[in-house]
Amino acid sequence: MIDFVISVTAAEERRLKEFIGALRTSCKVEMNPVSPFSNDTFESEFRSKLLTHHCFMGSPLFQESFDSAFIAACSHAGHKVEESADGQRFWDVIIDGRRISLKSSKAKSLRQDTLHISKLTEAAWIQDCRTASKRREHTRRLFKEYCEEVDAIVQLRYFDSLHRYELVEIPVPLFSQIMDIGREHFAADGPTINIPIGKNPPDFTLKLDRSDAKVTIAKINKQLCLVHGIWQL
Structure with missing residues (x-):
């Protein structure tokens, strides 16, 4: 029985008990010792927020x-x-x-060994470009600016079938390889380019999504990223 110092209604007491019960949900945590966030204060604060949303509010921690x-x-x-x-x-x-750019995903198609950023950024010019030269020019300009502005992407991934959260950092300098891609690889209206060219598996795949005017980064090799922590419910 939980005793509350302040006077609460019966309904409030039920919610408080539910909330505390959610915060005490069993959760196995693995923090990477090389992560700058690998300390008890960060982990306990982040876990309390995660459990509040996932177990008390009934929805995954997202966006x-x-x-x-x-x-x-x-x-x-x-x-x-x-x-x-x-x-x-x-x-x-x-x-x-x-x-840092913050991203999150709870897509059912999440894979263990690769990461996916559905919308790195919007790019209206994708729908206007009609030549490979223009697509390459705009793509290079965009990623030059992006790499100058952003140091890292931190993505929270939730694997629904495994009841597991994973906090991963994607190094933005990885995208500098886009500058080396030749014009011929931008021939399609909505090109999909494995980078670097010829490497299997690639470091990542660049997609210019013409229908939604957005840039997607797919199949990011997780071995090139830093996993900060894992929360297993």
């Missing part, structure tokens, strides 16, 4: 709720945090001087 949880955990752990201004295009938060 804005993930962004909020990650930023709060960094702040409580003593990292220097500066959130982006409204309208900032490529990144969401500066952590200890590093500009």
